[in-house]
Amino acid sequence: MARNITSRTEDYSQWYLDIIKVAELADYAPVRGCMVIRPTGYALWESIQRHFDDAFKETGHVNAYFPLLIPNSFLEKEAEHVEGFAPECAVVTHAGGEELEEPLIVRPTSETVIGHMYSKWIQSWRDLPILINQWANVMRWEKRPRLFLRTSEFLWQEGHTAHATREEAMEETLKMLEVYRRIMTDILALPVIPGEKTEGERFPGAANTYTCETMMSDKKALQAGTSHFLGQNFAKAFEIQFQNQDGNLEYAWTTSWGASTRLIGAIIMTHSDDDGLILPPRVAPVKVAILPISTDDEMIASTLLPKAAEISAQLDSRLGGRFTVVDKQFHLRPGDRFFSHLQRGVPLRIELGEKELASGTARVVRRDTGAKVDIPLDALAERIPQLLEEIHTALYEKALAFRKENTRFVSGYEEFKSAIEEQGGFVETFFAGTSDDEKKIKEETGATARCMPLESSETGVCMLTGKTGARRTLFAKAY
């Protein structure tokens, strides 16, 4: 149906890129791996930000800003951390026309500089906990960039907290994972599986890493957000110490957690179809497009536009924000106007023409199903918000059903290999291998351990090593 979008079945990657282009979410920048987030895409990011930021504030966090440039030596203070990040760091060697004495790293993440600051700020148990979040850009020089999913520079938030006890830090780690899960499911309509990362997939420098894993419509997995329990690793590296109530010095326990513009990629690849973008209503910057349609200019000016403006104002006030637009692209034919909103993923379209005025109704069309209903004008304020909610639920349920259809359990490695190869999707099994075992599985099947789902505490026999007490683990090919 869409003539400017490659179909998903023909070429999934191209479909993804076509969606971004047609919906004007982003464009390539002159520097390899970098992207320009265009106004439509940025509006979506702002909407995502707002939901997350509100949730961070509700859980007691405050925002701050730490610098882009980090002394090279900072990165080296935590052994695993430097090993993990050094290969993908951009380094500033010259400034002010001179070579710098110490190279500066463009932050790939901010644990080190924040750790440094925390060590200055924290002396007593009374200074804890520190609960700070920052919205920032970071840079990771990726070999194979992909719009939104993996760009050299990307936008995200990174929360960094310090606590007096292990228990409290662990509680924070899991609390923020739950915040991610809630927003992803309730706002972005993404069914996610919260779980713990295996040893091989852990954040460099973390004691435990937790993740929200989600399935894209090509059955591949995407890590949509992570929360790390850093133990005392960074506290020891950066001397984050405090005097406890007994007068003894102790290292603090820290956490970090982040979610990025990759979420936009997740939204695209979870909900959209061959006609273009489909946005979950609760996060869509434009929720309703109202289109006055007539061949009669006089009719448009005197009746349809004022009526459209009235409906728009009514709905905005009902929805609590500027979430509707009145389409005034009268130089286009109706079909083109429909498509312009459809391809941008606007959840609902209201058509307002002579027919509607005569019958006192408006034609309302759902983006997700294409279903059309005629709704009495005086019932719009009531029905539109309900319809938006129905769309949210439908999108979520559809994605969840898709994930369930494409998730299976296996108990042996041979069965595992054929499941990955033949059906794809998520494969659950019991696993107790090392990170070398994980590498081997990746080499042989292309699949990686995505997480050990939190909802299951069940243990069994490892599919690879035969060890007992193995945790239930989800594997898949991933982005």
Place this chain on the structure above:
RNA sequence: CGGGGCGUAGCGCAGUCUGGUUAGCGCACCUGCUUUGGGAGCAGGGGGUCGAAGGUUCGAAUCCUUUCGCCCCGACCA
């Protein structure tokens, strides 16, 4: 970084093998008229340093060298 493909108008492509007037086509864009409820029709028009730099040649989109970028598949990652 390895393997493969591709760079010609905003987008999609032909032309390249076999060098030769003024570089074409479709869509998009602009103007006008007719149209208008799921991607309109006719007429006219604008838009190109043929990815870049060197070289060969009387002459290069076309041949040679180098280089940059994009896409796909791997290795590496949010």
